[in-house]
Amino acid sequence: MAPIVHKYGGTSVGSVERIQAVARRVAATVATGRQVVVVVSAMGKQTDLLAKLACDIVPHPSDDVALRREMDMLLSTGEQVSIALLAMALQQLDCPAISMTGAQAGILTEREYSRARIHKIVTDRIQQHLERGKVPIVAGFQGIASAMDLEITTLGRGGSDTTAVALAVALQAEACEIYTDVPGVLTTDPRRVSEAQLLPEITSDEMLELASLGARVLHPRAVELARNFGMKLVVRSSWTDEPGTVILSPPPRRRTSFASLETSQAVNAVTADRDRAKIVLLRVPDRPGVAARLFEAIAAAGINVDTILQSIHPTPPDETKGEMTNDIAFTVPRSVAAEAAEAAQTVARDLGCREVELDCEVAKISIAGAGMIGRPGIAAEMFEVLAAANINLQLISMSEIKVSCIIAADRAGDAALQLSQYFQVVPHAVADPAPSKIRNHSPVSGVALDFDQARLAILDVPDRPGYAARIFRRLADAGIAVDTISQSQRSQTNLEGAATNHIAFTIHLDRAPTAKTLLYQLSDELGCSGVAIDEDVAKVSIVGASMEAHPGTAAQLFAALASANINLEMISTSEIKVSCIVRASEGNRALQVVHSAFNLHEPHV
Ligand code: ADP
Ligand code: ASP
Ligand code: MG
Secondary structure: OOOEEEEEOOHHHOOHHHHHHHHHHHHHHHHOOOOEEEEEOOOOOHHHHHHHHHHHHOOOHHHOHHHHHHHHHHHHHHHHHHHHHHHHHHHHOOOOEEEEOOOOOOEEEOOOOOOOOEEEEOOHHHHHHHHOOOEEEEEOOEEEOOOOOOOEEEOOOOOHHHHHHHHHHHOOOOEEEEEEOOOOOEOOOOOOOOOOOEOOEEEHHHHHHHHHOOOOOOOHHHHHHHHHHOOOEEEEEOOOOOOOEEEEOOOOOOOOOOOOOOOOOOOOEEEEEEEEEEEEEEEEEOOOOHHHHHHHHHHHOOOOOOOEEEEOOOOOOOOOOOOOEEEEEEEEEHHHHHHHHHHHHHHHHHOOOOEEEEEEEEEEEEEEOHHHOOOOHHHHHHHHHHHHOOOOOOEEEEEOOEEEEEEEHHHHHHHHHHHHHHHOOOEEEOOOOOOOOOOOOOOOOEEEEEEEEEEEEEEEEEOOOOHHHHHHHHHHHOOOOEEEEEEOOOOEEOOOOOEEEEEEEEEEHHHHHHHHHHHHHHHHHHOOOEEEEEEEEEEEEEEOOOHHHOOOHHHHHHHHHHHOOOOOOEEEEEOOEEEEEEEHHHHHHHHHHHHHHOOOOOOOO
């Protein structure tokens, strides 16, 4: 019978008593005749404590390769404590068990300290222990860069989930069960919203978005692996026997080689949607309720909006009324462009904004693939390929697993060709989204909140091909992943009389100091007018696979936030998520109102 992989997180092994409780659960499973392989995290907050020790010596160890190597050496010790203790606890129950470090378990990774991806797992030693009737207890979150030089690497914070799924795949296990301190995946973080409800099932696409938008219950790369290899993945409570949440993955598209677990092709689809129109509202007042009114009007006309971007203007107030203003851009199917533009005009008039632009000749070109997670260079490569073909980017929207650019419609064919050659995939036109099999009472499955965000903007970037590519390449080379990107739609002119616009984006707060230095350098090199940084923001996001079939979901989100008088500072969307940047001080309140606006406190049937 195929083995089963259990993974226990930090809280679940946070004390000797809890380790003994885990041992009893594992021993009980073994007693049913199953082969079990266990992955554990470091005890409690041990990894944080170790990281804090390092930061007391070097404030930003992640900026330097030599320091990152030492960080991995340090942080990997946490898991070595818990594996040994759990193996002892099992032996005390007369259940033979043996602890194994990442190296002993044959976990081979790339040589990329602190964010290594798993190449492959040589499972021979684990198999031998299983055959001898022992329970292998494997240290999560660590591996070695090659069997030759034995360099210890770690997979990135939260990476034990990824170790567990990778092991399950390599061992062709029956399932991977992630045991944690909550009953499963809930509609939002139960520590922030006590009414959060358990989701018995969630699709892997939704889980990927939620995980990368701040719901730390699963590491996004673990979800990616489970999806790529069709591994059954379950999240359950360490304290009860309840079934928890099943993450539903589609059958794997093709038999992916076990020889390259996380490091196979990053991009597996290039799509071109030539049937788009772009509507832009310039200089709309920067106050709560504006986006809500606009998208409610569009939804009332039965029109489904997809890419929505609202950009910031950190520059001095407009000449108009001395009030700060924003630009909002969105795309709709070309067939309904006129109606959408008319609805937008009406709202714009009421808001005293006269500038509405309609461009019916745009296309959306996208690259997608779960292998893009944690590889910031892939988006930069896309921008470079398009820049080399002299294609200008009008809007950029990103999620962890997809990057879409709005470009001139007459360049769509060329863009698709260049990108598919570069990423070696066959381009295809977009198909209608496959309907989600899960029928919820809400188009939204979950809401996530992320405080670990900083918003940066580089001001007055020349509006010509190649500039976005240079900016995001420089950040990617420093290992900085960018998520919400938005470009202002209003062209300013710089001192040389060339059209410019601002490019704003969010990154992980930890990387803000490095990104800031890089942006100042870039601003000088590219002739931009400066940099704006805001570390006092939070990102609140809704995720739902059936959102596409429900026009007005975004409008409902904006309306909920407006009714709580919360201002939206940036908006960005993908097919199954909408994210808004708000003031950090409003983050918790935003989460609460959004959660109840979508009735997520009602139990799921
Ligand atoms: P572990 O140590 O077991 O890996 P983590 O702390 O990494 O546990 O993840 C579990 C935590 O994730 C929960 O305690 C909860 O606070 C948080 N969380 C955030 N969003 C969600 C969500 N949507 N569903 C469940 N838990 C969530
Ligand atoms: N101990 C590591 C961390 O805290 C890995 C994990 O728990 O998944 O990030
Ligand atoms: Mg975790």
